[in-house]
Amino acid sequence: IRFVLFTAIFAGAAGFTTALIMQFIHSVSGWIVLIIVSCIILFFIRSFVSGKLEYVFGKTTDYEVMLDTELQKLDFGKGHDTVLESFPKIMKQYITCQGLDILVSDENMNLQTVYSDFEHHNTLSANLACFEYLLSQNNVVLTKTELIANYLYDSIRDELLDVFETTQTEILISMREGQKLIGCILLAPKTHSAEYTPYDIHVLSNMYSYFFLVIYYLRNISKQDIIVTIDREVEMSDQIIGSIQNYKDTLEAHGFSMDSIAYSAHQLGGDFIDYITLNEKRTMFLIGDVSGKGLSASMSMVILKSIIHTYLQTISDFKELITKVNRFIKDNLPRGTFFAGLFGIIDFPTNTIYYLNCGIPLMSMYISSYKHAIEIQGEGRVLGFVKNIAPFLKVRKITMHKGDTIVFTTDGLLEATNLKGDRFGSDRVGRILQENNGAKASQIARTIYNNLLDFILRKIDDDVTILVLKYNQQGVSKN
Structure with missing residues (x-):
């Protein structure tokens, strides 16, 4: 049917038109011009008809x-x-x-x-x-x-x-x-x-x-029971608690404290936090959200964490790392996958945080000398949308002083709504941070989470991850 409609009929029409032209036109140059014009017209008519009937016959090659x-x-x-x-x-x-x-x-x-x-x-x-x-x-x-x-x-x-x-x-x-x-x-x-x-x-x-x-x-x-998979690789609370315990001593020895709370609304999710020791003077931390829900998002998250650790074995440049991670997401994870989050490096000798914002929805900082909380988003673009992210990357830095605190959150917290449809929002996080600036990092994270539960008065329907980083002073003892 496709051959008859799109090839034979139009080939016959072209032949018939040519015969008519040669019968009534006696100039060879006239034949050539009119035959070419008629064939071009028939070609465009064929393309138009083919396009209109494509939904009936489908495409033979473009699948x-x-x-x-x-x-x-x-x-x-x-x-x-x-x-x-x-x-x-x-x-x-x-x-x-x-x-x-x-x-x-x-x-x-x-x-x-x-x-x-x-x-x-x-x-x-x-x-x-x-x-x-x-x-x-x-x-x-x-x-x-x-x-x-x-x-x-x-x-x-x-x-x-x-x-x-x-x-x-x-x-x-x-x-x-x-x-x-x-x-x-x-x-x-x-x-x-x-x-x-x-x-x-x-x-x-x-x-x-x-x-x-x-x-x-x-x-x-698939080789493992799903419960074992959740416990060992995917469940957010276990991952984050384990990571924090491994790095608490290192951070506290340099005057920092860090804690977090994570809630996965669907047991399996794409939110994650990771900590990676670069050397004695620097530690990298990540917080972010891989798009999607359920096991697919969790698998993408685990794969992404693995590839970041792999890249760090050979890459020392901060921007190059993010560029390669972006390319990996674009080329190797399912189409439509993206990562919204932040990559940060803590430089202990200078109490400085170097960070690249890749679409983290909120960075709220309490500055002790100003007695005020402000947003410090910086510029950034979500990873996975464009192949070359390098032109859009800008490394920012913050030098922290005693009592300064930064809260990082994924969009699940900010976009949570109460029964009236009001959003929890970033202003509320800033107020909580300012009112509890003297508390420990773990207490601040818990207070924000408890306020969220009081605000929505129902079950959380999206993944929520909160990371709090606080600078106390050099030489804080573990006691």
Whole structure:
């Protein structure tokens, strides 16, 4: 039907028009001009009709948007079996492949088959030279045809051909975490003996973030009972309490105190706090919110924390770190994922906080010398919207004095509403901070949280994270 409507009819019309022109026009130059003009007119009419009827016939090649939409709907909260049923079904429908294999690396760095349309049960070493080469070249999608034709793969061709032959597949999509291969997806030939096109490779490359999330889930989350997952990796209160206990002594030895409260409205959430010792004189802290809800947001949060720790092993420049984190979010986490938060560095010798605001909704500071609380937002942009965030990054600094206190919060606190629809808001946080400036960091955090509960008089329906940093004086004892 598509061929008849969009090709045969218009080809016939072009031929008929040409015949009429040649019958009634006797000038060769006239033939050429009129035939060209008539063909151009018919071409535009064809394009117009094709566009109008596209919703009836669909698109034969442009399936990227539809595939993206379906992959966004994957619900990791429904469990391992549902993911392994839904994901391959979506891939086979839109990629039109005969089937696929999914391999995930275990603790011994062996790739084990966790799903196969062909009853394969393969075990491959993730440390094979061919995989290491693909990681070093950052080659995510490789076809069997390219492997055979491209001389760049001479050194690993035999090894990879053996992988393709063993699995009876045509395309290898590899997923990495740092410099480790954590899994791969192998696609069988297309249905009806069709060839994979450059468009298919383009789409598969663009969908990498979804493939990464599926592999990460199968490798790290689905193998564990969900309660264990919450306790060990995802539940916000446990993460934050554990982090604070590890860093309390370091902070107090330098005259600082820090405490926080976190409430996850859906048990699983994307809010997080992290503390990272850079050296004896500096400590980094993070507070932020990864977009989304439930297990998907929590997985993105855990992945993001992991990649930040990885980057810090090789990156010493503050802005470069944020630039690379932004690029990772843009390229590797599901489309539409963003991070709103703040990266801060405490420089103990100078009592200075260097920070990059990446969309933190509130930084409220009580300045003891002024006896007043003010907002010190600074300039910043949420990570994950643009590929190059560097032009928008500006490092700010605050030198703290005895009694100075800073409160950082995510949007769940500020946007909470009471029964009348009034927002909790930043002004209320400032007043609480000013009225309780003499209290400890832990007491200030608790007071803000209790005021929130009194204000809304109902169950909190969004994640709430509050971080309080206070400078007391040098040499504060633990007692």
